[in-house]
Amino acid sequence: MRRFWSPAFQEMRPYVAGEQLAIPGLVKLNTNENPYPPSPRVLAAIRAAANADLRLYPDPEGQPLKQALAKRHGLAVDEVFVGNGSDEVLALAFLGLLRQPRPILFPDITYSFYPVYCQLFGIAYDNPPLGAGFEIRIEDYRRDNGGIVLANPNAPTGRALDRTALRRLLQHNTESVIIVDEAYVDFGADSVVPWIREFPHLLVIQTLSKSRALAGLRVGFAFGDSNLIDALRVAKDSFNSYLLDRLAIVGAVAAIEDEDYFEETRQRIIASRARLTRELEVLGFSVIPSCTNFVFATHPRHDGAKLQAELRRRHVLVRHFAKPRIDQHLRISVGTDAECDTLLKHLADILKGISP
């Protein structure tokens, strides 16, 4: 079957992204995309840059974007790294920082790309289990390790760690790198970017894909001590010197600079999340209080996989993970209020046994 493949790839199990179906009228709540368009300033900047300069290579360091990010967070440019989506930034961090003799640690239930990077780069890992309420038990990370990766808020649970717990861990665990993946932080958790000067072993990773409505542009970034950022640069320059193209750089700069639009759409999603949570609870679901742009919900009398399949038949996509402990849950991205209403209407029908 896999004739000619590299030996290490015979057993490679890649990450499986949520499906991207092209059906008219589809309600797509399965990949945590933003339901609103990107800032109009982003589209204008990209249009203006779609010119003959595309014959030229982009700035290899994405310098204009690093400057915009450094300015927004009050950091130096050498404390910022940018890449083609935070997935790529994470991959370079696993490669450049986490290939250690000791196993790295991340929770049993978290972003399912982390074990894939470990397999890809031959990194050993251990998975301290989440507690009964799907909370990260920070005490479990107080042990010898080659690095720690925590998504905060965590996915797919939507729960956030409090900053006090994270601070204690950073103070205690000083001999290995701690990566905090803040893909969803703008929807309701506290960022630890302001701490990177205090903790030279802290790398914080963020993305434009969720809160800036730019999943299609593929831009992610990292903040940390210049020593950590330098490891990412060496990993990048040993792999692909130009991670961000010219259009992505100008579009991302415009996104970072449009603070008003960001704030407005972010607040709208937070309000819709509260409403969606309430309405799901009325239907009998239990919903983990979410700090993200998705909710994680389970129904006491209806199987998770069946609900997902029934919704799909009705052209509503949500995410289901056939994994121990969470196979009765649905991860539902917060759409517009109209999209949430369509989802809720179909769920109500499914629970009542009404066919489409």
Ligand SMILES: *Cc1c(COP(=O)(O)O)cnc(C)c1O
């Ligand atoms: C979506 C997501 C990412 C990746 O986002 P990119 O689109 O690659 O920037 C990273 N971490 C978590 C936890 C995510 O949910």
